[in-house]
Amino acid sequence: MIRFASLGSGSKGNALLVESGRTRVLVDCGFGQREIALRLARLGVEPASVDAVLITHEHADHVGGAARCAARFGWTVHASHGTAAAARQLAEVAVRRFDSHASFSIGDLEIHPYPVPHDAREPTQFVFSDGARRLGVLTDTGTITPHIVAMLTACTALVLEANHDADMLANGRYPPQLKRRIAGGFGHLDNTVAAGLLRSIGNGQLQHVVAAHLSAENNSPDLARRALADALGCTPDWIGVADQANGCDWRELW
Numbered sequence: 001m002i003r004f005a006s007l008g009s010g011s012k013g014n015a016l017l018v019e020s021g022r023t024r025v026l027v028d029c030g031f032g033q034r035e036i037a038l039r040l041a042r043l044g045v046e047p048a049s050v051d052a053v054l055i056t057h058e059h060a061d062h063v064g065g066a067a068r069c070a071a072r073f074g075w076t077v078h079a080s081h082g083t084a085a086a087a088r089q090l091a092e093v094a095v096r097r098f099d100s101h102a103s104f105s106i107g108d109l110e111i112h113p114y115p116v117p118h119d120a121r122e123p124t125q126f127v128f129s130d131g132a133r134r135l136g137v138l139t140d141t142g143t144i145t146p147h148i149v150a151m152l153t154a155c156t157a158l159v160l161e162a163n164h165d166a167d168m169l170a171n172g173r174y175p176p177q178l179k180r181r182i183a184g185g186f187g188h189l190d191n192t193v194a195a196g197l198l199r200s201i202g203n204g205q206l207q208h209v210v211a212a213h214l215s216a217e218n219n220s221p222d223l224a225r226r227a228l229a230d231a232l233g234c235t236p237d238w239i240g241v242a243d244q245a246n247g248c249d250w251r252e253l254w
Helices: 033-042 066-073 081-086 146-152 166-171 176-183 191-201 221-232
Strands: 002-008 015-020 023-027 052-055 076-080 095-098 104-106 109-115 124-129 134-138 157-161 208-212 248-253
Touching: 002 033, 002 124, 002 157, 015 033, 023 109, 033 066, 052 066, 066 076, 076 081, 081 095, 109 146, 124 146, 134 146, 146 191, 157 191, 166 176, 191 221, 208 221, 208 248
Parallel strands: 023 052, 052 076, 076 095, 134 157, 157 208
Antiparallel strands: 002 015, 002 248, 015 023, 104 109, 109 124, 124 134
C-alpha cells in the first residue's frame, strides 16, 4: 500500500510525504525545523520516523529547510548530481546523489526519478511504487515532454502542478520579466497544459488527482479543479488541492 499527503505546496514552501510499509520519505523540505514538525504532527507523524528527503531542485521553497531538518531528525538527503552541486543549502550535510534516469529503492519504496524542464541545474520529479501501485509527482516544470508522459501514464495517483491561469498571469500585476519566466518553457504549468497532460494519460486507473503548487496571485482552487475535472470528465470536487497553508490530508492507493 502507498499513501501520501502534502504538508504544504506553493511558493512559500513545499513538502510531500509518501509512505509505504515502514518507509516514509519526504519530497522536498521548504520549511524550517519547527514548521515541518508542526505540519507532520497534523498528519500524526513524528519527524524522526521519516527516513529520507528527496530534493527535486535547488530553489529555496523546495530545499530551504532540508539540511537542518535532516541533521536534527536523522534523515538521509537524496538529490540529483546537478541539484547537489547547485544547492548551497545542502553544503553542510552528506548528500546521496542519484542519476536522474536511474531507479533506486529506500526501504519499501521503489523510486523512479525523471528529469523535467525547469530553470534549475538538474531538476527531477518522481514516480513512487510499491510494486503494484504507482504515485506520480510532477511540479515545477514549464513543458510536458514525451518522457514525462511515458513516466506518468501508468500511475494510480498524481500530484500535478496547476500553477497558474494563463489569463490571470497575463493580466496580473507581476512584472513582465517574471511573467515570461513563469509562462516560459522552463517555468511552471498552467491549468490548461496540466489538463492536457491528464487527457493524454487518462486511462481509468487514476484513484486520486491532487493539484499542487497553485499560485496565490495567479490562480484559484476553483479554476484549477475545473480545468482538471474537465480533462477527466469528473466533477470538480473529485480533484484534490494541496494548498500552501494546509497541504492536503492522507490519500491512500489501493
